[in-house]
Amino acid sequence: xxxxxxxxxxxxxxxxxxxxxxxxxxxxxxxxxxxxxxxxxxxxxxxxxxxxxxxxxxxxxxxxxxxxxxxxxxxxxxxxxxxxxxxxxxxxxxxxxxxxxxxxxxxxxxxxxxxxxxxxxxxxxxxxxxxxxxxxxxxxxxxxxxxxxxxxxxxxxxxxxxxxxxxxxxxxxxxxxxxxxxxxxxxxxxxxxxxxxxxxxxxxxxxxxxxxxxxxxxxxxxxxxxxxxxxxxxxxxxxxxxxxxxxxxxxxxxxxxxxxxxxxxxxxxxxxxxxxxxxxxxxxxxx
Amino acid sequence: xxxxxxxxxxxxxxxxxxxxxxxxxxxxxxxxxxxxxxxxxxxxxxxxxxxxxxxxxxxxxxxxxxxxxxxxxxxxxxxxxxxxxxxxxxxxxxxxxxxxxxxxxxxxxxxxxxxxxxxxxxxxxxxxxxxxxxxxxxxxxxxxxxxxxxxxxxxxxxxxxxxxxxxxxxxxxxxxxxxxxxxxxxxxxxxxxxxxxxxxxxxxxxxxxxxxxxxxxxxxxxxxxxxxxxxxxxxxxxxxxxxxxxxxxxxxxxxxxxxxxxxxxxxxxx
Numbered sequence: 294x295x296x297x298x299x300x301x302x303x304x305x306x307x308x309x310x311x312x313x314x315x316x317x318x319x320x321x322x323x324x325x326x327x328x329x330x331x332x333x334x335x336x337x338x339x340x341x342x343x344x345x346x347x348x349x350x351x352x353x354x355x356x357x358x359x360x361x362x363x364x365x366x367x368x369x370x371x372x373x374x375x376x377x378x379x380x381x382x383x384x385x386x387x388x389x390x391x392x393x394x395x396x397x398x399x400x401x402x403x404x405x406x407x408x409x410x411x412x413x414x415x416x417x418x419x420x421x422x423x424x425x426x427x428x429x430x431x432x433x434x435x436x437x438x439x440x441x442x443x444x445x446x447x448x449x450x451x452x453x454x455x456x457x458x459x460x461x462x463x464x465x466x467x468x469x470x471x472x473x474x475x476x477x478x479x480x481x482x483x484x485x486x487x488x489x490x491x492x493x494x495x496x497x498x499x500x501x502x503x504x505x506x507x508x509x510x511x512x513x514x515x516x517x518x519x520x521x522x523x524x525x526x527x528x529x530x531x532x533x534x535x536x537x538x539x540x541x542x543x544x545x546x547x548x549x550x551x552x553x554x555x556x557x558x559x560x561x562x563x564x565x566x567x568x569x570x571x572x573x574x575x576x577x578x579x580x
Numbered sequence: 581x582x583x584x585x586x587x588x589x590x591x592x593x594x595x596x597x598x599x600x601x602x603x604x605x606x607x608x609x610x611x612x613x614x615x616x617x618x619x620x621x622x623x624x625x626x627x628x629x630x631x632x633x634x635x636x637x638x639x640x641x642x643x644x645x646x647x648x649x650x651x652x653x654x655x656x657x658x659x660x661x662x663x664x665x666x667x668x669x670x671x672x673x674x675x676x677x678x679x680x681x682x683x684x685x686x687x688x689x690x691x692x693x694x695x696x697x698x699x700x701x702x703x704x705x706x707x708x709x710x711x712x713x714x715x716x717x718x719x720x721x722x723x724x725x726x727x728x729x730x731x732x733x734x735x736x737x738x739x740x741x742x743x744x745x746x747x748x749x750x751x752x753x754x755x756x757x758x759x760x761x762x763x764x765x766x767x768x769x770x771x772x773x774x775x776x777x778x779x780x781x782x783x784x785x786x787x788x789x790x791x792x793x794x795x796x797x798x799x800x801x802x803x804x805x806x807x808x809x810x811x812x813x814x815x816x817x818x819x820x821x822x823x824x825x826x827x828x829x830x831x832x833x834x835x836x837x838x839x840x841x842x843x844x845x846x847x848x849x850x
Binding site: 399414532553 | 584588589591592595596599600601602603605606609657658659661662664665666668669673674677680681683684686687688689690691694695696697698699702714717718721725750751775778779781782785786795796799800803804811812814815818819822823825826830
């Protein structure tokens, strides 16, 4: 008995670092953010220690409501495209031979591992006025003048899709990989059309991957202010941009905190919805 | 299972090509003589020369590597110990801590940046390498933790039991049996952590100090001020390093996986 106790103690020691780090650098900061969101900005710097709901009232102003809606809209559009383009990719990839699967994986991983900024930078060269795309289109006499795609909404959407696609592909792929293909065959043998077999069997089996891909796309896209910043100029204002501006230019920590709290509530709601629907705690393809 | 049709293979190829368009263009223009990237005026290495002369850039690269080293080591230790510990001691608190620990990769990065900015000012920790390491470690731990946890869940527990039955102490059994089995998972978690740390702009912008220059932030400000071919050269160098690193890790992975593959070599059913 005494021996068992001693053993257990050393095991508890293994848990100390993660418990300590998580409590000090994750839990406490989040609680502090929530507290901050109920305070108000001091005249010069810092915060006034008085509880108020002003920050949340400010968020309900049309300007900020619009920012939230715009962010959700952009995230939804990007996620929609990512699903349309990425789901088939992950699904077909799972059907390749083992050798080609590995090659495909390597081909996806190279851009995924290179700096996200660098990849965006490539699109700047492509999209800018008189850039690669304009030169090709004008060279082929398809268009007569530069399209001015850089600093447009379309450019931002392309940048978002491009940055987030790998998450969808990998999630769907890892789901499709584990799929029991004999069920599809069985459904087909029993007279189901290709389409029906896909809806009832394939889609159902790959749903965890698809949903996890949606979350992994939708959630980050709400905060990726630098994509909108670099490819959209200053035309597109997202929640992320507002938080950043409030911190750097406005020096309004409490308001930035309130915006963050709302954004965090939105995303945690999405994630718990995902967990409820799939009945699992893990995100497919994350690991 | 049916094989893909020609059309679907064409789709896969097309998507890969589109993925590589901006990358190829960046690389091609890094060898362009002209400063204006829309005009091609001959092959030149002058942007590379400029890049290697750039002291700021070198310092930023060094800082980024130091940062990645510290945050990868810390998250490897904290994440691995946490995953192993949690698999042995089953308490309800584990679920709470695991949920909290994975929050940093579940919420938009901007929130994490804002939260750390606020907390570091409150605790008056000077902004610089320390704050960067803490912030980066927070979003790297989940990758190691989840990876190792998944590996432990799929592991044959009887191996460790056998070692214990044969008289190995708990520590010895861990070092000899468990650690070698979870090493690939730790490494892949660390590799992901490295990539994430090396690439992070959003959080770093908020927690970096005025004196500490790191690569992603430096690139971000450079791109914001305008397109310079030096960035193309840098992108090309980083790309080459990435390919090399991936090749190496794939090679190590295949070597490490040899033992396992022999055991479940019948897995492939195509």
